[in-house]
Amino acid sequence: MTYRNILDKIRLAFPQPVSDTIHDSYFIHSMMRALDQVDDLKTHLPFLGNMVETDFDTAKKTTIEDSMSTVEEVTTDLVGYLQGMTIFGHPRTQQNVVAPTTIPSMIGVLLASLHNPNLAWDEFSRLVALAEVEVIGMTSQLIGYQPEQASGVFTFGGTGTTLYGVKMGIEKACPGSIQHGIPDDVVVFVSDAGHYCAANITGWLGIGTDNLITIPTTVENEIDLEILEQELRHALTDGKKIAAIIATLGTTDAFGLDNLMKIVVMRETLVDEFKLDYHPHIHADAVIGWAWSVFNHYDFESNPLGFRPRTVRALAGACRRIRDLHLVDSVGIDFHKTGFTPYISSLVLVKDKNDLDRLKRTREQMPYLYHFGQYKPGMYTLETSRSGTGPLAALANLKLFGEEGMRAILGHIVEMTQLLREHLEGHEGTTVLNKANFGTVTLFRAYPVGVDTFEIKRQEFEDDAFKDSLLAHNSYNQEIFNYVNSEAMEGRGVFISTTDCYRHTSYGEPIVALKSFILSPFVDEEDVETVVEKVLEAREHMA
Numbered sequence: 001m002t003y004r005n006i007l008d009k010i011r012l013a014f015p016q017p018v019s020d021t022i023h024d025s026y027f028i029h030s031m032m033r034a035l036d037q038v039d040d041l042k043t044h045l046p047f048l049g050n051m052v053e054t055d056f057d058t059a060k061k062t063t064i065e066d067s068m069s070t071v072e073e074v075t076t077d078l079v080g081y082l083q084g085m086t087i088f089g090h091p092r093t094q095q096n097v098v099a100p101t102t103i104p105s106m107i108g109v110l111l112a113s114l115h116n117p118n119l120a121w122d123e124f125s126r127l128v129a130l131a132e133v134e135v136i137g138m139t140s141q142l143i144g145y146q147p148e149q150a151s152g153v154f155t156f157g158g159t160g161t162t163l164y165g166v167k168m169g170i171e172k173a174c175p176g177s178i179q180h181g182i183p184d185d186v187v188v189f190v191s192d193a194g195h196y197c198a199a200n201i202t203g204w205l206g207i208g209t210d211n212l213i214t215i216p217t218t219v220e221n222e223i224d225l226e227i228l229e230q231e232l233r234h235a236l237t238d239g240k241k242i243a244a245i246i247a248t249l250g251t252t253d254a255f256g257l258d259n260l261m262k263i264v265v266m267r268e269t270l271v272d273e274f275k276l277d278y279h280p281h282i283h284a285d286a287v288i289g290w291a292w293s294v295f296n297h298y299d300f301e302s303n304p305l306g307f308r309p310r311t312v313r314a315l316a317g318a319c320r321r322i323r324d325l326h327l328v329d330s331v332g333i334d335f336h337k338t339g340f341t342p343y344i345s346s347l348v349l350v351k352d353k354n355d356l357d358r359l360k361r362t363r364e365q366m367p368y369l370y371h372f373g374q375y376k377p378g379m380y381t382l383e384t385s386r387s388g389t390g391p392l393a394a395l396a397n398l399k400l401f402g403e404e405g406m407r408a409i410l411g412h413i414v415e416m417t418q419l420l421r422e423h424l425e426g427h428e429g430t431t432v433l434n435k436a437n438f439g440t441v442t443l444f445r446a447y448p449v450g451v452d453t454f455e456i457k458r459q460e461f462e463d464d465a466f467k468d469s470l471l472a473h474n475s476y477n478q479e480i481f482n483y484v485n486s487e488a489m490e491g492r493g494v495f496i497s498t499t500d501c502y503r504h505t506s507y508g509e510p511i512v513a514l515k516s517f518i519l520s521p522f523v524d525e526e527d528v529e530t531v532v533e534k535v536l537e538a539r540e541h542m543a
């Protein structure tokens with residue numbers, strides 16, 4: 001076969017550049033075939049098809065085929081890779097902060113993939129660049145930034161959003177670090193419930209993880225403000241430069257929300273007192289919590305959407321912290337978590353657009369780009385090519401839901417979470433650990449028949465005489481988890497999760513907890529009741 005024959009087949013595998021109605025239908029049909037085959041993998045269970053053993057050693061030895069396959073063959077092959085995938089939208093999945101994705105957000109991803117805009121420059125992305133700016137405008141105003149003064153950029157994940165925050169902070173504390181490198185007296189602060197990406201970032205940026213100062217949290221999983229102040233003073237007295245204070249709203253495991261108002265006031269006091277020539281940058285890692293800002297102007301008193309009183313309290317409880325997001329210098333937002341889009345859709349917002357300019361390269365460093373046009377984020381982004389998928393997916397959902405839809409979906413999953421807690425609190429064998437945190441994640445522990453769960457929690461967490469008991473109950477909860485999930489595998493019950501270390505006890509031992517993370521709008525009352533039933537059943541089983 002000459003290459004020309006092969007080329008004919010290759011051309012058929014692309015959408016046609018000029019409309020060809022027969023081929024256009026073939027394209028749509030190919031998509032539909034893929035989706036049909038995925039639907040065939042659905043059963044009543046919360047995962048697709050069968051659980052297949054994975055053999056990574058063999059996978060490594062895979063080689064490329066000699067000749068071409070067809071679109072149909074490749075489709076069937078690819079669909080096969082979805083075998084065993086969790087259906088994150090399934091009401092019987094309460095495992096982790098992985099969102100089910102809406103149809104419009106997938107269409108956003110598809111459209112951006114179809115014509116491949118590159119957000120480095122509006123020359124390469126046209127109105128898709130405008131879409132990015134519209135999303136920046138909408139979310140800025142949701143959290144309370146002034147849209148004229150604010151700016152932002154989509155980046156490679158929640159980790160990327162915090163990376164931008166810290167990077168801008170370095171340039172404020174030590175201007176010119178981009179050229180000269182980072183001095184060795186730079187420190188960053190985060191709470192011990194903050195995300196491990198802070199360690200990643202300080203490591204990769206060359207600050208060094210040794211210079212990441214981790215502040216303990218209160219029992220509410222919030223950064224301990226007294227210790228934070230002590231440590232900030234300590235660092236400044238030692239002549240250190242503070243590149244950033246990373247606040248977390250909410251924490252991944254427990255939805256703890258740091259107090260931004262107090263942190264900002266603390267910073268201002270220290271700037272005056274130590275006569276600093278820069279304002280230490282405060283970044284809010286709100287990749288999960290940002291979505292609650294749709295309740296900033298909700299009338300909790302008249303409660304027009306009709307949430308239960310417990311839900312209203314939980315929403316208001318989260319809002320009292322989330323509504324301060326506008327006080328800080330930058331905020332990380334993941335649409336792929338509480339915004340129900342596919343990965344990756346992460347946005348870092350900055351309160352003052354000049355902060356992003358601190359990261360700008362000179363025109364001479366990029367001679368082949370950015371000669372004209374109005375929008376050139378590629379001049380300061382870490383990425384060169386940047387996909388349009390994230391912004392279009394985010395825009396799709398913001399338009400789909402509107403503020404009211406966002407309130408309804410978040411309100412519902414918070415309502416289901418509160419219902420779960422109500423049930424867990426209604427049994428003597430189970431106890432909720434993160435009662436003071438009002439998100440959609442519940443950490444709880446079960447105790448064997450005969451244990452006084454009213455006393456035991458405090459004893460095990462605070463008194464090292466109870467260490468053996470704590471450790472025994474750590475294993476006990478692991479076993480409960482194994483039982484509940486093996487039942488779920490068989491179609492009886494709900495998949496939940498665990499954490500090996502919800503917090504440390506006062507004497508330094510990890511507390512294992514069972515975890516329910518509700519993110520599916522399909523979860524309903526019976527599904528949360530089932531969680532409790534299955535845990536109690538496991539308890540009976542092990543007695």
Ligand SMILES: *Cc1c(COP(=O)(O)O)cnc(C)c1O
Nearest residue numbers: 157158159195197251252285287
């Ligand atoms: C998930 C998460 C991150 C990391 O975000 P990615 O989008 O996974 O990179 C950072 N911080 C918090 C609090 C998170 O929950």
